[in-house]
Amino acid sequence: GEDVEQSLFLSVREGDSSVINCTYTDSSSTYLYWYKQEPGAGLQLLTYIFSNMDMKQDQRLTVLLNKKDKHLSLRIADTQTGDSAIYFCAETPFNQAGTALIFGKGTTLSVSS
Amino acid sequence: EAGVAQSPRYKIIEKRQSVAFWCNPISGHATLYWYQQILGQGPKLLIQFQNNGVVDDSQLPKDRFSAERLKGVDSTLKIQPAKLEDSAVYLCASSGGLTLSYNEQFFGPGTRLTVL
Secondary structure (H helix, E strand, O other): OOOOEEEEEEEEEOOOOOOEEEEEEOOOOOOEEEEEEEOOEEEEEEEEEEOOEEEEEOEEEEEEEOOOOOOOEEEEOOOHHHHHEEEEEEEOOOOOOOOOEOOOOEEEEEEEE | OOOOEOOOEEEEEEOOOOOOEEEEOOOOEEEEEEEEEEOOOOEEEEEEEEOOOEEEOOOOOOOOOEEEEEOOOEEEEOOOOOHHHHOOEEEEEEEOOOOOOOOOOOOOOEEEEOOO
């Protein structure tokens, strides 16, 4: 089946690292994504990882993929108050008609100064 | 480059009324998606178009929802009649390709629908 699970809330202090976790069930997904949603705004692609990779780093963002456990994580280094938002993990299973994203429920990240 | 445009941004209607949403994708993007995002949940696909053809509408409640993309550019999503549980944000997204290679979807700001 297609199901993406995320923890719902994470609270950190400014300057700390944030780690947001996600588990997915469809091993056919070729790409896995992290999207950010700020209040009143649309979804913004933060980063993505190809399923044959273990890690991808992009400035303050590090994505780790454990394909055996179907576990994906997003680490934000030196978290800033501007990082406060909802973060969605998403996948595109191979065995569906189109290329739509399957999203988790989102993790609300709260950054305090 | 202009982003995905949606209108209206907000809509309040009573149950059993009808409503329509409009989306204009990024110029040149062949693929267009409509997602429904209920409060506290992630977006869920309603329908995907490739040009003016439907690729996936398996999760579209066809007894009340309809969508079209007649000229392969902009699209409208209609609900008739609306129910209370249709209260949600309706997101439109577009992308440049259909293949399962990396395929970034660009999202519009959404239309927030409240059904009373």
